[in-house]
Each structure stands twice: as structure tokens, then as C-alpha cells.
Amino acid sequence: MASNLRSKTAIVSKALTRPLPGGAFYAVSTQSLSPKHWVPSYSFYISTSSDTAAAAAAAAASSSSQSLHDKEKGSKWTRWFLFLPGAITFGLGTWQIFRRQDKIKVLDYRQKRLKMEPLKLNGMPPSSEILETLEFRRVVCKGVFDNGRSIYIGPRSRSISGVTENGYYVITPLMPIPGDAESVQSPVLVNRGWVPRSWRDKSFEVSQDREKSSSMDAIPVQQNEQSWWRMFQSKKQKTVEDEAPAITSVEVTGVVRGSEKPSIFVPANDPNSGQWFYVDVPAIAVACGLPKDTLLIEDINENVSASDPYPVPKDVNSLIRSSVMPQDHLNYTFTWYSLSAAVTFMAFKRLRPKNGRR
Incomplete structure (x- = not known):
């Protein structure tokens, strides 16, 4: 009797866990079996765990696909940032062109003014x-x-x-x-x-000697204002008269x-x-x-x-010269444009292998 029950239980477990061609499992209701042929619940637990694992794998695949999409979207912005240095250096080179034109106008204006007749x-x-x-x-x-x-x-x-x-x-x-x-x-x-x-x-x-001499001449005036004032005035007038011819x-x-x-x-x-x-x-x-x-x-x-x-x-020639002459601005323009071309070429070269692998 016990061996007969054991064999029937094995048949039911095998039927419950047999996969279909589409990857699903047979679902057998316990109501179709008599109470004496019921099997323990662990056989159903096995099939339920398999469904959960499949759902988890599908969710992992979906999240992986989403993260891959986000990463691809972020890489597009990264590629645009590679061209930022080239754009900045190109702008600096263009700015030097305008600076050169302004400097030429300023120096020409000065030169024309200096050639005019002097004013009194x-x-x-x-x-x-x-x-x-x-x-x-x-x-x-x-x-x-x-x-x-x-x-x-x-x-x-x-x-x-x-x-x-x-x-x-x-x-x-x-x-x-x-x-x-x-x-x-x-x-x-x-x-x-x-x-x-x-x-x-x-x-x-x-200038220091003058300050000392003026301070020494002021001391007698304070001591005796009436008597020394006349002497100081006469001395000052005499000094002015002596120095007047020397002023040219x-x-x-x-x-x-x-x-x-x-x-x-x-x-x-x-x-x-x-x-x-x-x-x-x-x-x-x-x-x-x-x-x-x-x-x-x-x-x-x-x-x-x-x-x-x-x-x-x-x-006078120093007035029509500047610390940065127009030729210097032209050299700066070539330098910035060359640097822009170099970094832009490096950006294209950096992106070319990625596009080839795709």
C-alpha cells in the first residue's frame, strides 16, 4: 500500500513539473485527485519558484536594456563636449582678427594726427x-x-x-x-x-634741504616777530632779485x-x-x-x-607703436586657428573607432 502511494505521488510530481514547448508548465488541479492521492505542497512550490526566476530574469534584461539606452544617450553628449575646445579656440582666433582691425585704425589715427601742424x-x-x-x-x-x-x-x-x-x-x-x-x-x-x-x-x-632751511628761517620770526620780520622780508626780496635773472x-x-x-x-x-x-x-x-x-x-x-x-x-615713433602690434594679432590668429584644427581633428579621430564598431 505504501509503495503504491509512493509511485502515484512520483507520477503526479513529474506531471506537474513537465515543461511545455513554450516554456510553461502543466497545471494540474488538486481537485481532480482524490484526497488520498493529494501530494505535498512542495511540488507546487517548485513550479512557482521557476516562474519567479523567469520573471526576475526578464526584469533584469529590461533594466539592462534601459541602462544601455541611457548610457548611449549620455555618450552622445560626451561626443559633443569633445568639440568644445575646438569651438572656443576658433572663437579666440576670430576675436584676434577684430582686435587687429581695431589696432590698425587706432595707429592710423595717431599717425595722421602727428603729421598735422603743431598748435600753440x-x-x-x-x-x-x-x-x-x-x-x-x-x-x-x-x-x-x-x-x-x-x-x-x-x-x-x-x-x-x-x-x-x-x-x-x-x-x-x-x-x-x-x-x-x-x-x-x-x-x-x-x-x-x-x-x-x-x-x-x-x-x-x-627738496629736503629746502625744507630744513625754511624751518630754520622760521625760528627767528617766532622769537622776535617785529625785528626779525623786516630782516626776513629784505632777505627774501634780495634772494628773489638774485634768482630772477637765472630763471629762463x-x-x-x-x-x-x-x-x-x-x-x-x-x-x-x-x-x-x-x-x-x-x-x-x-x-x-x-x-x-x-x-x-x-x-x-x-x-x-x-x-x-x-x-x-x-x-x-x-x-615720437613710440606713440605710433603698441605693446601688441597688428602683426602680433595676426600671429595670435594663426596660433588659435591651428590649435582649433588640431583639437577638432583629435575629436573626430577619437569618435571614428566607435562608429566603426557599430
């Missing part, structure tokens, strides 16, 4: 209101230099016979001559040119200029300590005790005395 400043008020109409125009002005209020801009290097020497640009106010119709009617700042460092040091020593007028031929535009690496000016690193015309005018709208003129006189070579005026 004695008949016009030199102020910054007419700076736009006078900039890069040659002018002639007559007056007297006030060396005691000179400003030194620098340090600025100068190459002489292959030897570089540090120095400064000296800016001195040119004062009007009373009663002279040919002189300027109001003060003008003149960039007289380059001077060595020793020139600036000597000027500071002279000068005629400056120069070019009207504006303030410099310093780079981010140039330190800020410090008027309180006398440190000037770039030309700021309004600030220099105020430091010299002049109005803010005072004009600045760069001396371009080429007649330099061999016995007194300093200051060295600026070369």
Missing part, C-alpha cells in the same frame, strides 16, 4: 575739456619749469647699448610767464622724459596725452608717500597744486644737448 597753446585755455580734440596733436608751449614740484613716475627701464638701466619719467609743471603773450595762460604738466635713478635721489635731497623760459614741443590705463599687476599710486607707478593726470595735477583739468604734454623734442642729456624725451 598760448591762445587757448589748456583744460581736459578739449582733451579729445587735442590728444595726439603736436603743440608748442612756452613757460617756466617749476622743478620743485616735479613728480617721478616709475620705475621705468631703458635700454642703452644693450644695457638696461632703471629710472623714472619726470613730470614738471610748466608755469606761465607774467606779461609774456607767447607763454601759456595757465599751468601745463609736461612729461619731460626719462631720467636715471640718481636724478630722482638728488632732487629729493634738494623754455619752449616745449610735445604731444597732448591722457592718463595711462594700468594693468592689474601695477600697484596703486600713493601720493602721500610720493610713489607714482603710472600716469594719472588729475591726481598728479592735484599733487602739484594745480586744477584737475590740467593738460599733460609729452615732450618729443629731438634736440638733446650732449652736455646735459637728461631728461631724455620720448621718441
